[in-house]
Amino acid sequence: MTTQTLTEIRQVLHQHPELSGEEGATAERITAWIQECSPDELHLNVGGHGVLALFGSASDPLILFRAELDALPIQEANDIHHVSTRPGCAHLCGHDGHMSMLIGLARRWKEKPVPGVRLGLIFQPAEETGKGAAAVMIDPVFETLQPHRIFAYHNIPGKPLGQVMVRKGSMSSAVHSTILRFTGKESHAAEPHHAHSPGRAIAQLLLAAESMTSADRTDEAYTVVTPVFAKLGSHAYGTTPGQAEIHLTMRAGDDLRLATLQTLLLAFAAKLAKEDHLTLTHEVIEPFPASINHSDATVEVMKAVYELGADLVKLKTPYPWGEDMGHYLAAWPGTLIGLGSGVDQVPLHDPAFDFPDALIEPGVNLLYHLLTGYQKS
Ligand SMILES: [Zn+2]
Ligand SMILES: [Zn+2]
Incomplete structure (x- = not known):
């Protein structure tokens, strides 16, 4: 051989x-x-x-x-x-x-x-x-x-x-993904004012991800937040949605900075949930120190x-x-x-x-x- x-x-x-x-x-x-x-x-x-x-x-x-x-x-x-x-x-x-x-x-x-x-x-x-x-x-x-x-x-x-x-x-980098799940209340699509839709929360988080991402990646204190998946409601055209989730991959140069970034994200999501009468749960997956x-x-x-x-x-x-x-x-x-x-x-x-x-x-x-x-x- x-x-x-x-x-x-x-x-x-x-x-x-x-x-x-x-x-x-x-x-x-x-x-x-x-x-x-x-x-x-x-x-x-x-x-x-x-x-x-x-x-x-x-x-x-x-x-x-x-x-x-x-x-x-x-x-x-x-x-x-x-x-x-x-x-x-x-x-x-x-x-x-x-x-x-x-x-x-x-x-x-x-x-x-x-x-x-x-x-x-x-x-x-x-x-x-x-x-x-x-x-x-x-x-x-x-x-x-x-x-x-x-x-x-x-x-x-x-x-x-x-x-x-x-x-x-x-x-x-320290990296993990965070899943945020919002639950509100559905209504007839003709009456969105009777619903507690998570739509605004998802939209705000998509925009927040951009502002939580450093423009200058050569900065020691850089952070990157990338929305990788989002889902709002379903194909029910007569319904204002009451359910949504967004998955964000988050990274920073070290574990402490990532923990701080996570705290900021969760605080912002909790504020959005409170404003629109939503319940919020979260899960962290695939963590890399x-x-x-x-x-x-x-x-x-x-x-x-x-x-x-x-x-x-x-x-x-x-x-x-x-x-x-x-x-x-x-x-x-x-x-x-x-x-x-x-x-x-x-x-x-x-x-x-x-x-x-x-x-x-x-x-x-x-x-x-x-x-x-x-x-x-
Ligand atoms: Zn690889
Ligand atoms: Zn590899």
Whole structure:
């Protein structure tokens, strides 16, 4: 049997995507590739379909790297030989590439282990839904680990291939979605004055979302509120509606700013409900804490980048997207790293996204070099 190249591995993963929480076949493939690298410990079904591989002695400091197993519920629009074989499901965030890089790191370790270091690889389920990291962290096997560092990386389209982006402090935003539900009183459509319609509240909230969104995204204190879904009444043309709901995705540079934004939104919605005699309930879904990069760990990444002579950019503001890496970074020192995936690369989650295979090798080089920085001298 010939060993598959990392590019072949990436393309096999791309052809066989699985949704968040359903990554069983992906985990099986990962397990087989990792077993070829002879890990000292291999744990399956970690926090769902997660795979944890440990290399080296338990008495040495653990340097843990994370990749994600899941794909997206979006139909791929690519004409490539390794196009997704599953209708309505595709690796459009590049998690196939991130996984291949960790397989590459395991292969490097097998060729040349790093003395005085324990290497951990966690292939995490359900990143896209924000559930996987928290589930992994409360898994019994994970609770026994005390990583010295935890690192993850994400490809960043629109930036030169292989460019490394770092930031001390917040690297990716605190994000959640809030559902607001209003209940009033219906009336004949000819007599809207007898109804308590939530129509005005929904309209006001759609406008408020715009004013709660910063015009200047480079401002440290930026906030973004995006209405993603709204529903008022039904197709009953004789009825003034008495029911409505609006779903808003909200983001800010850190958890405290997001909490403040949420307080403002709820206070405004409560005021609107009171004015129009409506009852209001709310629900928060898909929360992602901000990923707060540890200062020392970030310096260590910068040192590795300089030593490799790679292109380094220090970001001025956090990324506006959510990443569940924030759960790990709240517990252990580490860094989320940005890796440019090409100036012409289409955006993440775009139906035409396909991870550039040319990024795998430089990515593995960076991870391995970073790891050697913890070598016992
Ligand atoms: Zn994504
Ligand atoms: Zn992603």
